[in-house]
Amino acid sequence: DAGVIQSPRHEVTEMGQEVTLRCKPISGHDYLFWYRQTMMRGLELLIYFNNNVPIDDSGMPEDRFSAKMPNASFSTLKIQPSEPRDSAVYFCASSSTNTYEQYFGPGTRLTVT
Amino acid sequence: QQQVKQSPQSLIVQKGGISIINCAYENTAFDYFPWYQQFPGKGPALLIAIRPDVSEKKEGRFTISFNKSAKQFSLHIMDSQPGDSATYFCAASRTGGGADGLTFGKGTHLIIQP
Numbered sequence: 001d002a003g004v005i006q007s008p009r010h011e012v013t014e015m016g017q018e019v020t021l022r023c024k025p026i027s028g029h030d031y032l033f034w035y036r037q038t039m040m041r042g043l044e045l046l047i048y049f050n051n052n053v054p055i056d057d058s059g060m061p062e063d064r065f066s067a068k069m070p071n072a073s074f075s076t077l078k079i080q081p082s083e084p085r086d087s088a089v090y091f092c093a094s095s096s097t098n099t100y101e102q103y104f105g106p107g108t109r110l111t112v113t
Numbered sequence: 114q115q116q117v118k119q120s121p122q123s124l125i126v127q128k129g130g131i132s133i134i135n136c137a138y139e140n141t142a143f144d145y146f147p148w149y150q151q152f153p154g155k156g157p158a159l160l161i162a163i164r165p166d167v168s169e170k171k172e173g174r175f176t177i178s179f180n181k182s183a184k185q186f187s188l189h190i191m192d193s194q195p196g197d198s199a200t201y202f203c204a205a206s207r208t209g210g211g212a213d214g215l216t217f218g219k220g221t222h223l224i225i226q227p
Contacts (some may be wrong), residue, residue: 031212045214091156100212106157
C-alpha cells in the first residue's frame, strides 16, 4: 500500500489567498483525521471523519477553515482567506475501526506571507 | 488545558544506553496510548501503542510501561542507537464507540551520541 498521500508537499501563498490541501487515505480505512503542527502549539487535531461524515470539527480554528470528504478516497482542507498565522505543517492521517492505529501522511508545509 | 504532559523536552543519551520518556494524562476516558517517532521533514510514524488492560508492552527495543492509577505511561528505548535520534510524541485517545482524534504531548527531542 502507498500509505497516506498528501498534496502539495509545500505551498507558499500570500495573505488573503485561498489554499486547498488534499489527502488520499489508506485504502480500506474508514477514519480520516486532519492535524496541524506548529512550534508553539505542537500537534493538534483539527477535524476528523468517519465513513466520509464529519464527526468532530471542534479543533477547526475559525470559519476560514473548512474540510470535506466527498468519497472514501479523498479529502480536502481549505483555508479562505489565508493569514500568516496559518503557516504550519498540516498532516492527514487515516485509521481503521478494527485497530484504531492512525497512520500519518508526509504533511503539507504551508507558508503564508 | 494540556491534557497530555510529556517530559523531558530534550534528552541526550549515549549509544547503547536506555532512553526514557515520560507522559502523564488527565482525562480518565482515554484508553489508547500510542507513541510516535518523527524525523525532520517527515510525518509522525507509529512506534508502539498500549491499552490500560496491560501494564507493559514490548516490541523489539521499544517498551511502553503503563501505570493506570497514576495516569502515567513511559517509553523505554533499550540499546539506543544514533538512528533513534528523532522527536518522540506520546498521545492518547478514547476508542469507546469508535476511533477519536489523538491528543499529543509536546514532544521530546532525543539525541543519541555515538
